[in-house]
Structure formats: structure tokens, C-alpha cells
Amino acid sequence: xxxxxxxxxxxxxxxxxxxxxxxxxxxxxxxxxxxxxxxxxxxxxxxxxxxxxxxxxxxxxxxxxxxxxxxxxxxxxxxxxxxxxxxxxxxxxxxxxxxxxxxxxxxxxxxxxxxxxxxxxxxxxxxxxxxxxxxxxxxxxxxxxxxxxxxxxxxxxxxxxxxxxxxxxxxxxxxxxxxxxxxxxxxxxxxxxxxxxxxxxxxxxxxxxxxxxxxxxxxxxxxxxxxxxxxxxxxxxxxxxxxxxxxxxxxxxxxxxxxxxxxxxxxxxxxxxxxxxxxxxxxxxxxxxxxxxxxxxxxxxxxxxxxxxxxxxxxxxxxxxxxxxxxxxxxxxxxxxxxxxxxxxxxxxxxxxxxxxxxxxxxxxxxxxxxxxxxxxxxxxxxxxxxxxxxxxxxxxxxxxxxxxxxxxxxxxxxxxxxxxxxxxxxxxxxxxxxxxxxxxxxxxxxxxxxxxxxxxxxxxxxxxxxxxxxxxxxxxxxxxxxxxxxxxxxxxxxxxxxxxxxxxxxxxxxxxxxxxxxxxxxxxxxxxxxxxxxxxxxxxxxxxxxxxxxxxxxxxxxxxxxxxxxxxxxxxxxxxxxxxxxxxxxxxxxxxxxxxxxxxxxxxxxxxxxxxxxxxxxxxxxxxxxxxxxxxxxxxxxxxxxxxxxxxxxxxxxxxxxxxxxxxxxxxxxxxxxxxxxxxxxxxxxxxxxxxxxxxxxxxxxxxxxxxxxxxxxxxxxxxxxxxxxxxxxxxxxxxxxxxxxxxxxxxxxxxxxxxxxxxxxxxxxxxxxxxxxxx
Numbered sequence: 006x007x008x009x010x011x012x013x014x015x016x017x018x019x020x021x022x023x024x025x026x027x028x029x030x031x032x033x034x035x036x037x038x039x040x041x042x043x044x045x046x047x048x049x050x051x052x053x054x055x056x057x058x059x060x061x062x063x064x065x066x067x068x069x070x071x072x073x074x075x076x077x078x079x080x081x082x083x084x085x086x087x088x089x090x091x092x093x094x095x096x097x098x099x100x101x102x103x104x105x106x107x108x109x110x111x112x113x114x115x116x117x118x119x120x121x122x123x124x125x126x127x128x129x130x131x132x133x134x135x136x137x138x139x140x141x142x143x144x145x146x147x148x149x150x151x152x153x154x155x156x157x158x159x160x161x162x163x164x165x166x167x168x169x170x171x172x173x174x175x176x177x178x179x180x181x182x183x184x185x186x187x188x189x190x191x192x193x194x195x196x197x198x199x200x201x202x203x204x205x206x207x208x209x210x211x212x213x214x215x216x217x218x219x220x221x222x223x224x225x226x227x228x229x230x231x232x233x234x235x236x237x238x239x240x241x242x243x244x245x246x247x248x249x250x251x252x253x254x255x256x257x258x259x260x261x262x263x264x265x266x267x268x269x270x271x272x273x274x275x276x277x278x279x280x281x282x283x284x285x286x287x288x289x290x291x292x293x294x295x296x297x298x299x300x301x302x303x304x305x306x307x308x309x310x311x312x313x314x315x316x317x318x319x320x321x322x323x324x325x326x327x328x329x330x331x332x333x334x335x336x337x338x339x340x341x342x343x344x345x346x347x348x349x350x351x352x353x354x355x356x357x358x359x360x361x362x363x364x365x366x367x368x369x370x371x372x373x374x375x376x377x378x379x380x381x382x383x384x385x386x387x388x389x390x391x392x393x394x395x396x397x398x399x400x401x402x403x404x405x406x407x408x409x410x411x412x413x414x415x416x417x418x419x420x421x422x423x424x425x426x427x428x429x430x431x432x433x434x435x436x437x438x439x440x441x442x443x444x445x446x447x448x449x450x451x452x453x454x455x456x457x458x459x460x461x462x463x464x465x466x467x468x469x470x471x472x473x474x475x476x477x478x479x480x481x482x483x484x485x486x487x488x489x490x491x492x493x494x495x496x497x498x499x500x501x502x503x504x505x506x507x508x509x510x511x512x513x514x515x516x517x518x519x520x521x522x523x524x525x526x527x528x529x530x531x532x533x534x535x536x537x538x539x540x541x542x543x544x545x546x547x548x549x550x551x552x553x554x555x556x557x558x559x560x561x562x563x564x565x566x567x568x569x570x571x572x573x574x575x576x577x578x579x580x581x582x583x584x585x586x587x588x589x590x591x592x593x594x595x596x597x598x599x600x601x602x603x604x605x606x607x608x609x610x611x612x613x614x615x616x617x618x619x620x621x622x623x624x625x626x627x628x629x630x631x632x633x634x635x636x637x638x639x640x641x642x643x644x645x646x647x648x649x650x651x652x653x654x655x656x657x658x659x660x661x662x663x664x665x666x667x668x669x670x671x672x673x674x675x676x677x678x679x680x681x682x683x684x685x686x687x688x689x690x691x692x693x694x695x696x697x698x699x700x701x702x703x704x705x706x707x708x709x710x711x712x713x714x715x716x717x718x719x720x721x722x723x724x725x726x727x728x729x730x731x732x733x734x735x736x737x738x739x740x741x742x743x744x745x746x747x748x749x750x751x752x753x754x755x756x757x758x759x760x761x762x763x764x765x766x767x768x769x770x771x772x773x774x775x776x777x778x779x780x781x782x
Contacts, residue, residue, distance in 0.1 A: 029143040031134065032184040033117065035232070036149055037224045038215065040198050041190045043147035044115050048077040050145060051113045053468075055081060064099055064112040064144075084112070089122045098122055099133045104142070111143040118152035120172045131174050148174065150228040163223040167215040179235055184587055187232045189580040189627065192221035222635045229580070229628035230284070236621040241343070243614050252345045252375050254557030255618040256625060257285025260339055261319075261348040264291060265303035268350055269310045275381045275772070276348040277317040283677065284625045287319035288342060292334050295325040332368035339376055346377045351769045366765065370746040370777050375557060377670070380765060380773040424538035426529070427577040428512060430627060431544050432619040433611065435597035436583045438542035439463070439510055443472035445540060446508050450476060459507040459532070459539075460494040460525075466596060476508070484519050491517040496528040499537070506538045513547035513565045526571050543567060545623040549711065550669045550676075558618040559610055568710045569676065572630065580627045585616035629677075652680035655739040656713075657730055657764070659686070660693075660700040663745045665707055667776050671743045672711040674774070682713035683737060687726045689719075727763045734768065743774045 036043040044066055051061045063083040084107055087098040098121050104112055119130040127133050134144050151160035154173040161168050179185050199216050215221075237256055244253060252258070261276035263269040273289055280287040289310070299307070307323075314321040326334055339347060347369060366378050409417070429438040439462065449456050458478040463469045479502060482495035493516055499507055509532075514525040522528050529539050546555040549566040556562045572578060591597050592611055656671040658664040668684055675682040686701065693701065701717075708715040718729045734742060744761055765773060 029138040045074045060110040062109040064114045117148040184584040187582040226631040233624035240617045254554045255621040257283040260344040265306040292326045336372040424533040426575040432623040456506040512541040512543040652678040657744040684708040685716040690721045
């Protein structure tokens with residue numbers, strides 16, 4: 006138990022705590038652009054609060070809203086506003102005196118980024134809101150992501166000046182809020198809403214240039230990444246407060262260690278590429294012995310390195326080497342700064358030097374946990390001193406008159422006939438995925454779409470059940486099993502009913518034994534193939550390639566997963582965002598699980614630290630998905646740099662516990678780099694045991710599930726394992742090799758050698774990622 010719990014608070018701390026409980030609560034709903042549905046959700050939340058006995062009023066809502074939003078006002082009281090004109094335009098300000106006189110518990114206020122009339126009590130709406138909060142009145146308000154001052158310049162750059170703004174709020178506004186919710190909406194939905202004329206004529210003209218798919222996509226990604234960085238700050242603060250060290254598992258933080266040498270730029274560029282491809286941050290550090298004088302060349306390289314780090318958006322530090330072990334310094338710095346990957350240059354040491362002095366890579370891996378080491382290729386001898394290696398693809402020119410092959414024709418016809426798949430993703434159970442899916446289902450039905458519920462899991466939640474409305478539900482199929490009966494989704498009945506759209510909850514579900522398919526996502530694929538569109542739900546912890554990250558965050562290995570390609574092939578993915586505090590409040594109120602499960606859940610999976618980390622993971626993963634789709638739409642607008650690279654990832658595995666982690670790591674890198682993925686195992690002479698055969702089967706299935714190619718090589722001599730791997734690595738024109746940490750002791754490596762060390766020496770012209778083996782810690 007921390008001594009903080011027993012330390013007496015200072016008078017200043019006591020005063021701050023008392024003031025805090027006397028203040029109203031501030032919630033900010035953020036959207037990508039106008040039309041994201043911010044006002045609708047604010048009003049909806051106001052109605053929910055009123056139903057629960059909270060005194061809620063409308064302080065101000067924008068007059069530019071579609072009828073659906075106006076209808077959401079319901080029975081909420083409205084406080085009068087102060088109207089004024091500027092340049093012929095009528096504007097609205099809050100009537101603070103009227104609100105204070107009414108003294109509600111919560112007031113709903115649209116458009117946070119607003120400058121008041123010249124004679125107002127406060128210059129901005131933000132000041133109005135802080136005044137109301139000081140009077141113990143809670144506020145729910147709305148804004149667009151580009152109305153944050155620090156975001157506006159980037160948004161303008163990404164949209165070629167299409168974003169227009171006249172007033173902004175500072176970034177620290179979000180930090181002062183009790184809750185920030187990002188309203189994630191796909192470009193397709195926003196464009197559809199704009200067609201339905203929910204803007205007036207002037208507003209529609211104002212946004213016409215901005216409302217293009219690529220602009221909406223880059224703003225959506227910007228919003229997701231910005232909120233993710235805010236959540237990351239919250240997570241760092243939480244972990245520091247609770248004394249938690251090491252990487253959180255929610256985000257990537259890349260450390261590049263350099264010396265003032267010509268290859269420093271290569272390492273930084275490679276570090277930048279890794280961090281951007283993995284959606285992370287980059288830190289560059291130079292460790293130098295104290296009192297060592299700089300040469301003229303070193304000073305020149307130092308200036309160029311600092312300039313390059315600034316250009317790539319990283320942070321640079323020069324630190325004294327306070328011990329004789331550079332490995333120890335790197336590890337201590339990495340642990341202190343929650344680093345997930347360390348980028349190093351290839352070792353110049355000979356085998357004899359490594360026997361005498363040891364390997365820096367192995368020293369680092371033995372001293373730390375959950376940190377991978379990326380060794381950058383030394384191409385100086387082969388290619389000269391290049392900044393960053395890339396192999397451009399010669400884009401194949403397709404003759405428009407060439408007849409499609411039967412296979413190509415079948416694929417194109419299948420895509421045309423296939424239904425549309427939309428997936429709602431959340432950070433955890435209870436965020437509102439099913440509720441949102443049902444709401445969309447009812448809206449589609451009102452528009453005349455033939456829509457049904459194929460599978461619904463309400464978990465006893467009253468407000469979710471109420472959202473079923475007029476939607477028809479297909480009865481579940483009863484399956485006899487071992488003297489009892491189990492229920493499962495009736496896929497055949499759904500296909501026979503043949504609706505336009507079907508709602509199917511919990512995409513990651515494992516079907517009961519004796520079902521046609523093992524997993525629900527396979528049923529969904531059959532329904533899609535029948536030309537029926539599907540709207541489904543899942544949580545971020547069920548994404549196959551995130552399995553290791555989720556275990557690192559929660560300590561739980563999730564068994565029910567969905568292959569990444571299912572989400573990749575989805576037409577739309579939408580995040581349902583909620584703050585950890587709001588989610589825990591829902592749990593305490595009994596709105597997620599039955600009373601008997603509440604305390605256990607709050608102390609395990611629903612711990613605040615877990616929820617913050619999972620929220621960041623979900624934000625970053627959806628942002629990555631947006632970027633991948635954006636690259637498919639407009640290659641020149643990608644946020645992550647060059648894309649035409651012919652990369653080949655080669656993963657070397659054994660049959661130990663770490664192998665699945667290596668494959669997932671390889672997949673994530675291959676997916677981001679648009680690379681081919683090979684997973685290779687070298688079988689030595691002799692039969693495999695039953696456990697080894699089972700491990701091999703699992704590894705092969707995982708590789709195929711993630712879209713890779715599994716390779717099995719055989720050798721009669723253990724000493725030839727290394728030779729077999731190198732031969733195939735070269736034959737496949739590999740650019741990245743991924744391997745696990747050596748399990749051998751230092752003495753065993755000296756006596757018989759290490760395959761990892763042999764490969765590092767032999768493959769100095771390739772990039773090598775050595776993944777830390779968590780099972781060794």
C-alpha cells in the first residue's frame with residue numbers, strides 16, 4: 006500500500022478538493038465536422054438524464070439542424086437565448102442570468118467554439134461555461150475537432166485549406182473536462198446525411214468543398230489520433246500515480262539510439278517509418294561519455310540529426326553515459342519512458358568480440374520485458390550510404406481490352422453480389438454498440454429498408470431491449486447437445502427470409518458444438534455471400550492481431566477472436582467511444598452486468614487503467630483502419646508516407662510459447678507495409694511429439710488466418726537449421742526478418758553458438774526485428 010494514502014493533504018490540496026466537489030461537471034462531445042450528429046447525441050443524453058430524474062434544460066442549440074435532431078428535443082425545457090447580429094448574420098449567445106435563475110442540474114449548450122457579442126459579460130462561450138460550472142451547474146457541450154487551436158493548422162494542411170474556422174478553443178480545454186467523447190462517424194454516413202438536405206442552403210454551400218470522401222477521412226483519422234494522444238496522456242498520468250512501469254500495451258513508442266555519425270540519419274528515418282506505420286511516437290537519444298570532446302565531423306552530424314528529428318516530429322535528447330554498459334543505459338531509459346521498440350544499427354563486432362564482450366541486443370533483451378529490438382540493415386557496403394531503403398514496385402499496366410480470367414471474373418461478380426458489412430467497435434462491453442446498432446436499424450426501417458434482427462444479446466439491459474422497437478427478430482435455432490439443448494443464430498432461416506439488412510450482435514462469438522460453422526463471423530460471411538447486408542458489433546480485444554497487446558493490458562488471454570481480414574473486408578467500421586469513468590459509472594448503476602458481477606468486474610477487467618488503455622488501443626486501431634482505406638481511395642493523401650514498397654516479411658519460429666506472438670507481430674508489420682508474409686519452421690530429424698504436432702497445427706492455422714504463407718523445411722542436422730533459414734530468406738528476397746529472443750544462457754551461446762546471433766551476423770544487409778520473449782521473464 007502506498008504511503009500517499011496516509012499522507013495528510015496540504016491546505017491548498019484540501020481547498021482544491023472542496024472546490025472540485027462544488028463545481029458542476031463538464032462533458033464535451035467532439036465530432037469530425039458539422040453533421041456528425043453531435044447535437045443529436047447531446048439532446049439524446051439530456052433526455053436519458055431527465056428520465057433518470059435529473060433536472061436538464063437546453064441552454065442553446067444550433068438552429069442549423071435536421072428535423073431528426075429537432076425531434077430529439079422531446080420534453081426538455083429551453084432557456085431563452087440572446088440574439089444579436091454581425092455582418093447581417095443572426096447569432097446566439099447564452100442568457101447566463103436566465104440559466105442561473107433557473108438553476109438546473111445540467112444545461113445543454115451547442116457549439117463550444119464561439120465568440121460572444123462585444124458587450125457580453127464574457128468574451129467567449131467557453132468562459133460562459135466555466136462560469137456556469139463554478140455555480141455547480143453541469144454542462145454538456147459540442148464542438149468539431151478542428152475547432153481546437155492546435156488541430157486547426159494540421160486540419161487545414163490535410164484538406165488543402167478546405168477547413169474554415171473563425172474561433173477556436175485551447176487544447177487544455179479537453180484536459181479540464183470531466184469527460185470527452187469522440188463521436189466517430191464514417192465519411193459514407195456524413196455524405197449520405199448531406200444528400201438528405203439536413204443543412205440549409207447557405208450552410209450546404211459553406212461545407213460543399215470540405216464534404217469529399219478523402220477530406221472527411223483525413224479529418225476522421227486526425228480526430229481519432231488526437232483523442233488517442235489525449236487518452237495516452239491520461240494513461241501515463243494514471244500509471245505514474247499508481248507506480249506502474251513499462252509499456253502499457255496500448256500504443257507504440259519507438260526509441261532510436263544514435264551516435265553522431267553518418268548512419269544516424271538512416272536510423273532516424275527507419276525509426277520514423279516504423280513509428281508512423283505502427284501509429285506511434287519517436288524518441289531519439291544519443292548517449293555520450295561525459296567530458297568527451299566533439300570532433301568537427303561530430304558537431305556537423307549532431308546539427309543535421311537534431312534538424313532531422315525536428316523534421317520527422319520526434320523528440321531529441323543527448324544524455325551522459327553514466328556507466329560502462331550502453332545496454333543498461335538504453336534499458337533504463339526505455340523502462341522510464343515506456344518504450345515499446347528500440348531501433349539500433351547493425352553490430353560491427355566479430356564473433357570473437359561478441360564472445361568476449363557480449364551482444365548489446367541480447368543484453369538489452371535479457372534486461373527488459375515487452376520491448377522489441379529493431380536492428381536496421383547495414384547497406385553501406387552493398388548500396389552505399391542511402392538514407393532509407395525502398396524498392397519501388399513497377400506498377401503493372403492493365404490492358405483494358407484484356408479478357409478477365411474465369412477466376413478474376415468470379416471474384417468481381419462475387420464482390421458485386423456480396424452484401425455490405427458494417428461493424429461497430431468498442432473498447433469494452435457496455436459502451437453502447439448494440440444500442441447504436443438497434444437505433445440505426447430502426448432508422449433504416451423508417452426509410453423503407455427491409456431489416457430484421459438475426460441475433461441480439463441484450464444481457465438484460467432494459468434500455469437496449471427498448472431500442473428493439475418494431476424490428477422483427479428471427480428465432481434462434483435449437484441444437485441438441487449431450488442430452489441438453491443449446492441455442493444459436495439460425496443462419497439458414499435468415500437467408501431464407503432474405504431481408505435487405507440483418508443485425509447480428511457479437512461478431513467474435515464461438516458457436517455451440519454441432520453448428521455448421523465454428524465462428525459467428527463465418528455465418529456472417531455466408532449471409533453476405535447471399536447478398537444480404539449485415540450490421541454487427543464487437544470489442545477491440547477480439548481482433549486477432551491485438552491478442553498480445555490485450556493480454557499485456559488486462560492480463561487476460563482472449564480466446565474468442567476475429568481474423569483481421571474480416572474487419573479489413575468490412576465496408577464500414579465505426580468506433581463507439583466512451584470515457585472510462587462514464588463506463589465504470591454505468592457498471593456501478595447496474596446498466597451493464599447483473600448486480601452479482603459488478604464488484605468483480607470493476608476490480609478486474611473494468612479497472613480504470615485497463616479501460617483507459619483499451620480505449621487508446623481502440624482509437625489508434627480505428628485510426629489505422631481509416632488510413633488504410635484512405636490509401637486505397639487516394640494514394641497521394643496518405644498520412645503515413647510512401648506506400649509503393651515491395652516488402653517481404655520472413656518470420657522465423659520454433660514451437661515455443663512465443664511463436665504466436667512473433668506471427669502476430671509479423672502480420673501487423675506486413676499489413677502496414679503492404680508486404681508478403683512468410684512464416685518458417687525448420688524441422689530437425691526425428692518425429693514431433695503430440696504437443697509439438699499440436700503447436701505446429703495451431704501456428705499453421707494462425708498464419709493462414711492472418712493471410713500469410715506457412716513454410717515447413719526439414720534438415721537432418723541441427724547445425725543446418727541456420728543454413729536452411731538463410732537460404733530461403735535470400736531466395737524470397739526478404740527485406741525484414743523477425744525472430745524471437747534466444748532462450749540460451751550466455752555460456753551456451755559461447756559454447757555452441759546462437760541461431761539469433763548467427764542470423765544477425767549473416768543478414769547485416771537486412772532489417773531484423775528481435776521480439777522479446779515474455780515467457781522468459
